[in-house]
Amino acid sequence: SQTIHQWPATLVQPVGSPLSLECTVEGTSNPNLYWYRQAAGRGLQLLFYSVGIGQISSEVPQNLSASRPQDRQFILSSKKLLLSDSGFYLCAWSVMEVDTQYFGPGTRLTVL
Amino acid sequence: QKEVEQDPGPLSVPEGAIVSLNCTYSNSAFQYFMWYRQYSRKGPELLMYTYSSGNKEDGRFTAQVDKSSKYISLFIRDSQPSDSATYLCAMSENNQGGKLIFGQGTELSVKP
Numbered sequence: 001s002q003t004i005h006q007w008p009a010t011l012v013q014p015v016g017s018p019l020s021l022e023c024t025v026e027g028t029s030n031p032n033l034y035w036y037r038q039a040a041g042r043g044l045q046l047l048f049y050s051v052g053i054g055q056i057s058s059e060v061p062q063n064l065s066a067s068r069p070q071d072r073q074f075i076l077s078s079k080k081l082l083l084s085d086s087g088f089y090l091c092a093w094s095v096m097e098v099d100t101q102y103f104g105p106g107t108r109l110t111v112l
Numbered sequence: 113q114k115e116v117e118q119d120p121g122p123l124s125v126p127e128g129a130i131v132s133l134n135c136t137y138s139n140s141a142f143q144y145f146m147w148y149r150q151y152s153r154k155g156p157e158l159l160m161y162t163y164s165s166g167n168k169e170d171g172r173f174t175a176q177v178d179k180s181s182k183y184i185s186l187f188i189r190d191s192q193p194s195d196s197a198t199y200l201c202a203m204s205e206n207n208q209g210g211k212l213i214f215g216q217g218t219e220l221s222v223k224p
Binding site for chain 1: 118144146148153154155156157158161200202204206210211212214215216217
């Protein structure tokens with residue numbers, strides 16, 4: 001069966017510090033991968049999605065970036081965090097032929 | 113106007129009540145419809161998946177799609193305190209592993 005992991009689960013970072021969040025998927029090959037941010041009490045905002053290694057599409061201009069160094073690994077990064085980057089970051093995967101997405105446990109980021 | 117509108121609630125009901133959660137949308141090209149359940153501080157989990165118009169039942173849950181009215185619903189029968197969560201609707205045009213459009217989520221509380 002497929003599983004998706006995210007780490008860390010919780011992160012508190014000062015403004016201006018760098019960020020690296022990691023997501024890995026097991027049990028499937030060549031998945032589509034997604035990064036979302038969910039602000040408190042709000043819906044899901046799609047940040048990036050990837051259909052293959054090195055292929056990243058950005059949905060929202062911001063100081064975040066994403067990379068996909070391996071087939072089942074998706075990384076979200078920032079060089080300098082802003083207060084507005086605080087939120088709940090979710091990674092998700094889907095297969096090529098079906099739109100249903102499956103989410104990881106999320107990373108709660110607080111920027112102080 | 114947002115592509116998908118969902119009443120954010122919160123919605124509070126007594127245990128055993130029938131719950132109706134709803135979403136409206138503007139894009140007539142949407143064909144695939146999903147409901148996700150998200151417990152506090154957790155990632156969303158897929159609850160129901162339907163294609164085009166009609167009903168789909170799974171235990172206490174029934175998903176209903178009315179494409180002519182651009183309206184989808186999730187019914188929960190005999191609601192339980194464990195159903196307390198945020199429910200997100202999601203939809204897409206093509207079942208090709210692409211992007212989903214999410215509603216803002218409805219927060220449901222079932223009181224014992």
